[in-house]
Amino acid sequence: MTHEQMVRSNKRNKESSLKAIKLPKLPFDTIIEILSWVPVVSLLRCKCVCKQWCSLIQDDKFVLKHMDRSRPTDQFYRTADEKFKFISTYGGLCLERSLSNSRVFRIRNPAAQQVLYLPDGPEYTNTMDFAFNSSTRECKVVCCCWENNEVDSTEASLKIITVGKDEQWRTLILPNQSLMNARGEFVLKVHFSGVRKVEGVVHLTQIIRLTAPDYYLQVQSLDVWRECFTTTTLPQGVFVDLTxxxxxxxxxxxxxxxxxxxxxxxxxxxxxxxxxxxxxxxxxxxxxxxxxxxxxxxxxxxxxxxxxxxxxxxxxxxxxxxxxxxATLRPSGERLHKPSLMTLRGMKSE
Incomplete structure (x- = not known):
């Protein structure tokens, strides 16, 4: 046997032996379990492995499973874009406001590098926040507007949009608003609590002047999902001077x-x-x-x-x-952020 024939024979023997060795195949359920613990950045790269993995990583059930297991980052979240200011975060989504245009707001998933710009904020927008149902991916944004009409007089209003459905902000009529106007009452101070993410509730606290020097304090609690209010009045005399x-x-x-x-x-x-x-x-x-x-x-x-x-x-x-x-001071504009694969309808790559 010539040298060339021996080389060919050895090559055939190796190929046949490799074919005989069957590598163990992991059950797909096990693969799902492993991938559900992988960080978002690495997981996005895994989409390139095969079509099956890509389909899995985009599946709603897997996204929820991964989000439940995702841990908050050790550091406070800061927007990488110096042109925007952080407002709030939930489910891996972050609401941000433009520093150059006070009416421009957006929702981002910084880990997935997806972004959605909201309709321009209404005039006199002071702040806003969002509620998010991770199971249905329904997202609503509540905007609080107030305008100083006169000395010691403020007019407050709440507006809302359903992300992916509404193209314009809808005004929510505050309870007793028409009665207040008829009585000549006006709002001295306003506090917008921000949305309590789990319950989907936001509170608007108003100190209202009836007739000087008489004031009363009311809290309008908005159920964001049902878009209905509950009114609570502070008992008189609890605080000496409501101003x-x-x-x-x-x-x-x-x-x-x-x-x-x-x-x-x-x-x-x-x-x-x-x-x-x-x-x-x-x-x-x-x-x-x-x-x-x-x-x-x-x-x-x-x-x-x-x-x-x-x-x-x-x-x-x-x-x-x-x-x-x-009391520990937390840096202004910073919050713990929990990365996720969650996206909203209409989001685009950054």
Whole structure:
């Protein structure tokens, strides 16, 4: 046998032996389980492996399964585009506002690099937030607008769109709005709570002037999915001077806050459906906040009160003592973000 014949023979033997070896094949259910733990960025690359994987990664059930297992990033989310400001995030989707045009808003999935621009925000848009049902992928955006008509007078309104369906913002009529106009009442202050993502509820707190010096405080709670309101009125006398209180969000509850003798006093609306307020006010010594916020140390009580509402705090509350023992300042405009494969109808690649 010549050398050339021996080489050919060895090659045939190797090929036949390779054919004889059958590599173990993973059940597809096992592949699904493994891929559901893979980070989004790596998972997007896996779409190129084969058509079956590509189809799987885009499947609604798989997207939900992957989102349930996805963990929040260790770092706060920041928009990579310096021309936009972060507003809120849920389900891997982020709502952002243009810094150059106050009426331009968009929803992004930064991990999947998908984006959807919303219809231009209405005139006098102050802020907005969104509710998202991950099971149906229905998304609604609520916009809060207010205009200062006169000295100490504010006109507030809520507008809404269903993403992928509405091309224009729809105005939601606030309860008792016509009655307020007939009485000559006007709004002194407004607080928009932002959407509570799980329940799909947003609260609009209004301090309303009846006749000087009489004021009352109402909370309009909007069920975003049903687009209906529940009205709760703060009992008279709970706070001495309503012109000095603010709307706030405490422990995921819309709340009313004032400051007396260097103490923040918080009354929370614990159950808006039952119009139930907390039994007692939660008290936060200003010293706790001054210790973690150097800008507050040399401020007067009133100046510190104003500055506090430009910052975001994570509080440690001692339930037994009824006071806050620690307050950690969270960087403005930053939130923990949970990457996902979730997209909305009409989204395009960035």
């Amino acid at each position: 000095k209180v603010r709307g706030y969000t405490w422990n995921n509850c819309t709340s009313v806050v004032d400051m007396t003798e260097e103490t923040l006093n918080i009354l929370a609306l614990e159950d808006f459906k039952e119009h139930k307020w907390s039994k007692n006010k939660i008290k936060i010594p200003l010293k706790v906040l001054k210790d973690c916020h150097p800008h507050l140390r040399d401020r007067t009580v009133s100046a510190a009160f104003e500055l506090l509402f430009g910052a975001s705090y994570d509080f440690k509350y001692n339930k037994r003592k009824g006071i806050v023992t620690k």
